[in-house]
Amino acid sequence: MYSSERLKGIDVFVMVADLGSFTAASERLGLTSSAISKGIARLEQRIGTRLFNRTTRRLALTEAGTTFYRTCTAVLADLEEAELAIASECSEPHGRIRIDLPASYGRLHVLPLILEFIEKHPLLQPHISFSDRFVDPLHDGIDIVVRIGGTDAWPAALGHQYFGAQRLTFCASAQYLKVHGVPTTERDLEQHQCIGYLQSDGLVGPWFFKGELPGEMERRVVHTRMAVGDGQAEVDAVLAGHGIGQLPTWLVHQHLQSGAIIEVLPDLATDGLPMNLIWLKSRENLPKVKALIDYLGERLAAHGTHKR
Incomplete structure (x- = not known):
């Protein structure tokens, strides 16, 4: 059983963190500044760490305080949602939900789905971030993540749904091919100017090629003119x-259709990284989380044109 002591001071702590001031929090909560200060001190003593760095000019969360703040706000949001659901006697999605998406794929193909969803559920408050870095939902307190690339050994605390592998194709602009010629073999790529993807670690990402066996995929680092x-x-550099x-079809589909970008070496087109919808199992039964997982899971597509 959980002790009720663990809940004491959480609302005060969150209010102080949100407003950045004991005085402002005291006014908002109708308490004295002394009561607010003592409440925070008791909370810090109970959990055994300092939550705020205090100076005469400012009040800022410590690293531990930031982690604790994420957890506390999630707890309070869930309590609020539970109260709303009980009060309305329905399972309508309510409250804040944190979502992290791949930068380009997320803006092009996931954000439109989320916007459609919240139009149908106006009480939902999505907090959406975009990044291509590795995101740990457990550490960062994120409810739902869409990720390109992943692992075969998912942590037990995470639910996941594979919705395909991105299709990679070699392509260039008509002007480039007119000047430099059209490659006809894989080896011809060595004589061309290549554009790569610069990873967050500062290295140029490898290109993907078909392996010797069916379904096998090889990663090779190529010499690039720019990354x-x-x-x-x-895409802009290619245009x-x-x-x-080497670009995913979900990113260049419209350009290929319009002729602004031309596919070369079509026999070398191959599947790339897997694409997954990921969520925290501990929160999957919350109406807001379950409903959005179901909505995205039915519509996400690796090629980008989401299913209707």
Whole structure:
């Protein structure tokens, strides 16, 4: 059983963190500044760590305080949602939900789905971040993550749904091919200007090629003329005629259809990294989380044009 002592002071702590001031929190909560200060001191003593760095000019969360704040706000949001659900006697999604999406794929193909969803559920308050770095939902307190790339050994605390592997194709602008010629073999790529993806670790990401066995995939580092750390910027460089890129079809589908970008070496097109919808199992039964997981799970597609 959980002791009720663990709940004491959480609302005061969150209010102080939100407002950045004992005085402002005291006014909002109708308590004295002394009561607020003593409440925070008791909380810090109970959990055995300092939550705020205090100076004469400012009040800021410590690293431990930031972690504790994420947990506390999630707990309070769940309590609020539970009260609303009971009061309305329905399972309508309520409250805040944290979502993290891949930068380019997320903006192009997931955000429109989320916007459709919240239009149907106006009481939902999504907090959406975009990043291509590895995100740990457990550590960062994120309810739902869409991720390109992953692992075969998912932690037991995470639920996941595989919705395909991105399809990778070699492509260039018509102007580039007119000047430099069209490659006809894999070896021809060595003579061309190549555009790569710059990873967060500062290294250029490998290109993917078919392996010797069916379904096998090889990763190879290629010499690139330039590397950019954003998918859309990589497309822009290809459109501007700076070289050949290996790009996912979900990113260049419209450009291929319009003829602005031309596929080369179509026999070398291959599947790339897996794409997954991931969520915290501890929160999957909350109406807001379950409903959005179901909505996205039915519509996400690896090629980008989401299913209706």
